[in-house]
Amino acid sequence: MDQTNCDNNVTNDDIHSHSSFKKLAKINGMINDMTIDELRHRLSQLTLEVSGSEDSCRRRLKNHYRNETMKRVFNKSITYYYDIICVVDFEATCDSPQSDDLIQEIIEFPAVLVDVKQRKIVSTFHEFVKPKSTQKLSEFCTKLTGISQSIVDKSQPFVEVLDKFDKWFNSYINNNNIKSYAFATDGPWDLCHFFALTCKIYDITLPSYARQWINIRKVFTNQYKRQQLSLDQMLTHLGMEFKGRKHYGFDDAINIANLLIRMITDGANPTINQEISCHKSDRNRWTNIKCGYVSINHNKSSINSNDSDSDNSTFKDINNK
Structure with a gap:
């Protein structure tokens, strides 16, 4: 041809x-x-x-x-909605069977920056977090994530790790003249559950960049006309293999970023498609957590995005029904 x-x-x-x-x-x-x-x-x-x-x-x-x-x-190339996409995939305290009393607090904070136009990973961030509410990890949690008690014991609390992340992220934005960006996750729960809940534990106002995101499962569905699949299934469909340890946040984030790059190569132009919600009656929620998410359809950058239907006070009682 x-x-x-x-x-x-x-x-x-x-x-x-x-x-x-x-x-x-x-x-x-x-x-x-x-x-x-x-x-x-x-x-x-x-x-x-x-x-x-x-x-x-x-x-x-x-x-x-x-x-x-x-x-x-x-006489021009495709215009993408965002200059960079920040992929996050948190690991949190967990147990099996899951107790209603267990607060799932972030213990691993990885982030991977994807340059959309260049279609490559350009920077990474990775820190472990010392939990506040669950000081001793369950055996199930350690086996699932590979994160030991000694690792979290010598790590910094979430508020300090978040400050490190913000400095790293803002430094890249400013030093590389980034005009637009969005966050991306494999599913909605990393931001609307783990991140929002951990911010509540530390009485931190939820950052504006974490209130809207790209759910890459929805991007995959739209691009390949397939039902929503797991990360493993999406990689397999595209002839890719998971590299590293599953449920280890940094490895998960790298694989999600590589999947995102492949989808962009195949013609996808990812856009923000979900946002956090604590009030809308049609929001999706995890068990009895008040905070959930709703689907949206727009291409605003997180730099200029409006807050969701949740005001700052919402995140002070995010656990309430």
């Missing part, structure tokens, strides 16, 4: 009839008829990633030709 040359002199009036788009439609039809081996061969010729399911390879190849056509017609 040959790439097509396109005329750059295009007006808005004749864009839909422009020959480039007619050729793109023809190319898409040819891609639809290609076998998985043909798809991977063509991806390889274009030095693109060849792993993943037949569907993901097909979408990746179509996205390549779409982007190339847009560059030729409009």
